[in-house]
Amino acid sequence: MGNPGVSRWAWRAALVVAAVVVGTFPWSGAPFGLAAVVPILIWCALARSPQQGVAPGLVLLALLAWFVVPRGLGWSGPLVPSAVEVCWLYPIIAAVVCLVAMPRERGLTSSSLGLVAMVGIGFLVTAVVLLDRLEAKPGDEGVLPAPSGLRVAEGTGHCGSGNCSREVTLSGERAPEVVREHLDSRGFSARTPQRMCRETGLVFTHEVCAELATAGPDAVEVTWYVN
Structure with missing residues (x-):
């Protein structure tokens, strides 16, 4: 028989590792997506079992990919989230997903604190990023790295x-x-x-x-x- 303790933590570890890999894409610029790993960490703490946690966790991971990967690939347009939106908008959407998926028997206080922390940390990170950008030169913004050979x-x-x-x-x-x-x-x-x-x-x-x-x-x- 498998170890229940290992099984209980394995899905959480796999989800967090996948979130870190996705959040740091394209692995050569500022890792804004790392801030979006926080909602997934909080969800892993709130969910009590793989049956309750895996499906919503995969939804959060898919949303994170949408917020990070298209911009990392150089796509643009109104359906491509900006870097700052990864910090504040993603946590809001993630909180809604978690609220819908939250086990009804879960304590109201702990659940509420988790969701408030999810959104609050997102806005805190956003404030830090915006303050850091005041009177600061822009980042690479897709201009750099330059084409090879130049x-x-x-x-x-x-x-x-x-x-x-x-x-x-x-x-x-x-x-x-x-x-x-x-x-x-x-x-x-x-x-x-x-x-x-x-x-x-x-x-x-x-x-x-x-x-x-x-x-x-x-x-x-x-x-x-x-x-």
């Missing part, structure tokens, strides 16, 4: 009027064309011949724009910022 020289960037930008000069064979193709593959679309933007966000739009300026026959300067 040399990267990062400039000093610029801050002013409550916003900051970053700039890099990319050089190499056919650099201007390669960079445009790279940005297009990361969800950017042309707004003007020298300006490409991409939008994400289910509730609030997060728009990043990149401006391209020729810096030589095989070099291009890219400046990007968050609108």
Whole structure:
């Protein structure tokens, strides 16, 4: 016979490990999705058995994948959650899922505290992220890492009027064309011949724009910022 204790914890461990792997996708940028592992941890604590916990846990994992993977793949549009929405919107949706799936015999106090903690931690992380972004240069935002084969020289960037930008000069064979193709593959679309933007966000739009300026026959300067 199997060990009931091992069985009781195995599904929880598997779910948390899977959530960490999904939450850190694409494994090369800022792991915003790690904040979304908290609701899954709380659900694992609230659910009493695999029969009660596995199915809702898989729903939470699927939702986490939706919030993290499309943006990591470079997709854009109104159905692609932004990075900040992973921190606050996902916990709200997760709390609703957990409320529906909560065993009715579970103590009201412990269940309520778990759901409040789920949402509260999400808003706390969101506040920290937003404060950290004030007067801060944008992250890679899909512009970096640069296409292979190009040399990267990062400039000093610029801050002013409550916003900051970053700039890099990319050089190499056919650099201007390669960079445009790279940005297009990361969800950017042309707004003007020298300006490409991409939008994400289910509730609030997060728009990043990149401006391209020729810096030589095989070099291009890219400046990007968050609108």
